[in-house]
Amino acid sequence: MSSPTVLASPAPATGPATPPPAAPRAARRTWRRALRRDWQLYSLAILPLLFFLIFRYLPMIGNVIAFRRFQPGGSIFGEYWVGLRYFKMFLTDPTFWNVFTNTLVLGGLTLLFCFPLPIVLALLLNEVRARRLKRFVQSVSYLPHFLSIVIVAAIVMQLLSMDGTVNQFVRAVGGEETAFLQRPEWFRTIYVSSEVWQTVGWGTILYLAALTTIDDDLYEAARIDGANRWRQTWHVTLPGIRPTMVTLLILNIGTFMAVGFEKILLLYNPLTYPTADVISTYLFRVGFTSSNFSYAAAIGLFEAVIGLVLVLSANLIARRTVGTSLW
Amino acid sequence: MVTVEAVERATEVEPRPRRRPGIRQTRGYRVFQVVNAIILTLVVVVTLYPFVNIVARSMSHEAYIIAGQVNLVPRGFTLDTYQLVMSDPLFWTNYRNTVFYTVTATLISIVMTTCYAYVLSKKHLKGRSALVGIAVFTMFFSGGLIPNYVLVTSLGLKNSVWAIALPNAINVFNLLVMKAFFESLPVELEEAAAVDGLNTYGILLRIVLPLSKAIVATMVLFYAVAFWNSWFAAFLYMDRQELWPVTIYLRNLIAGATGAENIGAIAEADEVQAEATLKSVTIVLTTLPILLVYPFVQRYFVRGIMLGAVKG
Numbered sequence: 001m002s003s004p005t006v007l008a009s010p011a012p013a014t015g016p017a018t019p020p021p022a023a024p025r026a027a028r029r030t031w032r033r034a035l036r037r038d039w040q041l042y043s044l045a046i047l048p049l050l051f052f053l054i055f056r057y058l059p060m061i062g063n064v065i066a067f068r069r070f071q072p073g074g075s076i077f078g079e080y081w082v083g084l085r086y087f088k089m090f091l092t093d094p095t096f097w098n099v100f101t102n103t104l105v106l107g108g109l110t111l112l113f114c115f116p117l118p119i120v121l122a123l124l125l126n127e128v129r130a131r132r133l134k135r136f137v138q139s140v141s142y143l144p145h146f147l148s149i150v151i152v153a154a155i156v157m158q159l160l161s162m163d164g165t166v167n168q169f170v171r172a173v174g175g176e177e178t179a180f181l182q183r184p185e186w187f188r189t190i191y192v193s194s195e196v197w198q199t200v201g202w203g204t205i206l207y208l209a210a211l212t213t214i215d216d217d218l219y220e221a222a223r224i225d226g227a228n229r230w231r232q233t234w235h236v237t238l239p240g241i242r243p244t245m246v247t248l249l250i251l252n253i254g255t256f257m258a259v260g261f262e263k264i265l266l267l268y269n270p271l272t273y274p275t276a277d278v279i280s281t282y283l284f285r286v287g288f289t290s291s292n293f294s295y296a297a298a299i300g301l302f303e304a305v306i307g308l309v310l311v312l313s314a315n316l317i318a319r320r321t322v323g324t325s326l327w
Numbered sequence: 328m329v330t331v332e333a334v335e336r337a338t339e340v341e342p343r344p345r346r347r348p349g350i351r352q353t354r355g356y357r358v359f360q361v362v363n364a365i366i367l368t369l370v371v372v373v374t375l376y377p378f379v380n381i382v383a384r385s386m387s388h389e390a391y392i393i394a395g396q397v398n399l400v401p402r403g404f405t406l407d408t409y410q411l412v413m414s415d416p417l418f419w420t421n422y423r424n425t426v427f428y429t430v431t432a433t434l435i436s437i438v439m440t441t442c443y444a445y446v447l448s449k450k451h452l453k454g455r456s457a458l459v460g461i462a463v464f465t466m467f468f469s470g471g472l473i474p475n476y477v478l479v480t481s482l483g484l485k486n487s488v489w490a491i492a493l494p495n496a497i498n499v500f501n502l503l504v505m506k507a508f509f510e511s512l513p514v515e516l517e518e519a520a521a522v523d524g525l526n527t528y529g530i531l532l533r534i535v536l537p538l539s540k541a542i543v544a545t546m547v548l549f550y551a552v553a554f555w556n557s558w559f560a561a562f563l564y565m566d567r568q569e570l571w572p573v574t575i576y577l578r579n580l581i582a583g584a585t586g587a588e589n590i591g592a593i594a595e596a597d598e599v600q601a602e603a604t605l606k607s608v609t610i611v612l613t614t615l616p617i618l619l620v621y622p623f624v625q626r627y628f629v630r631g632i633m634l635g636a637v638k639g
Contacts, residue, residue, distance in 0.1 A: 051493070051497055057465075059469070082638060142596065145626075147617065151574075157581055197373070197374070262558075308468045312467075
């Protein structure tokens with residue numbers, strides 16, 4: 001959820017992308033013509049393409065080390081084939097199944113709270129008649145989005161420390177002070193609420209934009225039909241922002257598997273591993289603490305493939321059921 | 328879907344008042360307005376409280392902090408720890424690194440993103456959809472942490488600004504926002520410039536970019552904030568403390584990796600005082616620049632993200 005998300009529809013096809021296979025020579029000729037006409041444009045794409053090839057696609061190929069024996073300092077593509085050894089290793093690794101469950105639970109909880117709450121807040125903001133108040137609330141609620149995750153983690157730690165605000169409150173109501181960050185049963189609450197704190201305001205932006213596009217006549221018609229405010233919201237407002245909701249839901253599902261890696265890395269500790277450790281943090285330790293790069297790469301590849309499958313299926317389901325999709 | 332007009336309307340300083348024909352101010356609705364105001368006030372309070380609390384802690388005397396009595400206002404006001412942190416040469420070295428990394432990486436990113444977005448915005452270009460696909464696919468599938476680390480290490484980028492700047496040079500979201508903007512520019516201008524004998528580079532530099540100041544500024548902000556806030560790349564690739572950005576300085580403080588002994592002057596200062604307030608002070612000093620520029624740039628961010636939402 002930390003990186004901004006995109007709603008633009010990618011890659012509208014521009015004419016036939018592939019020439020008819022029967023005429024390879026004609027194809028070469030049109031390419032030559034395109035190159036002669038647009039070589040300056042293509043030249044602008046060279047550096048960016050190199051970037052994508054080296055820093056995006058090469059690492060994808062680099063995942064072959066998940067199937068090979070890798071030695072630090074050796075070839076970046078590993079030494080020799082070991083087949084599915086590393087995949088079998090994690091499928092029989094009890095820690096892996098624990099972190100897998102944690103990933104699903106944390107991802108699910110994040111989705112459950114961080115997806116609908118911005119919608120609720122946007123609807124509430126939309127009902128505010130006083131312009132200034134509305135803008136003020138908006139500006140304040142965006143603010144946490146701009147903080148570094150390190151700062152957010154540091155603030156969380158301060159608030160939850162033994163002498164921090166939360167424990168002061170616990171003492172005030174007669175409870176016993178707790179080292180919340182050392183307790184596995186508290187980690188999910190801490191993680192999700194800090195995530196809500198940081199993302200809910202920024203998440204309203206797109207909904208607020210969508211809300212302004214709803215035709216006033218629809219409200220008028222609903223009112224004539226005897227709909228009260230609540231029914232107007234239910235029958236006019238919500239359907240009006242449905243495309244935005246679906247698009248953002250798909251994108252949220254796309255980041256499901258990668259749940260807050262950096263934040264968990266900053267907030268967790270061995271005491272909270274039972275609930276805090278997720279696939280990405282586990283593979284980080286396997287890779288950098290135990291220096292088992294091939295095993296860690298296998299876990300990472302597994303995670304990336306599940307993430308891709310999730311976003312593709314969410315997109316497919318959305319297109320079939322509500323007719324909105326990313327592409 | 329969201330349209331350009333909606334973006335304009337939602338980001339206007341004084342949007343024209345929306346006509347909601349015939350809202351009857353029923354009693355239920357008035358009650359709702361009151362409840363709504365209370366909820367939104369709570370949102371503001373909950374959002375701002377942590378900041379106020381950290382500032383209060385950072386300026387309080389250790390006795391009040393340890394007793395758990397610091398909430399909204401500093402108690403036993405003192406700025407000793409501020410002096411301590413600000414007299415630590417490492418803190419300033421790391422701050423300088425953050426500025427240097429942010430400027431370098433943002434420059435590279437903005438040039439790369441502008442070039443590629445401009446190419447992608449040309450609808451007639453042969454192979455354009457493939458060029459778009461190459462970028463978009465990386466949003467949903469990535470090589471992962473380990474292969475990236477192996478790559479950066481074997482390219483010899485460790486302990487240099489390139490390890491931070493190059494692997495994150497293009498953010499595909501930003502790329503698509505810029506592409507959408509370039510596509511919305513009138514074609515006639517560029518055609519006229521071409522007739523006047525300007526080549527592609529000339530058109531981009533002299534015609535397109537001057538028209539795109541707003542979007543370029545937004546992109547600079549997006550990238551600069553991301554690089555300013557980033558810590559993980561430096562955490563992975565910077566081995567020496569004089570190369571760290573300030574986020575790592577803070578991270579090590581909260582992780583207890585180096586703790587207070589990092590600060591040379593601590594022996595002379597009041598150690599208990601430092602122990603109690605060091606983290607809060609460092610949080611305040613690292614957050615301050617963002618808080619200071621936030622009110623002025625916030626609107627551009629909102630505009631940027633909404634432009635990205637314009638479909639098609």
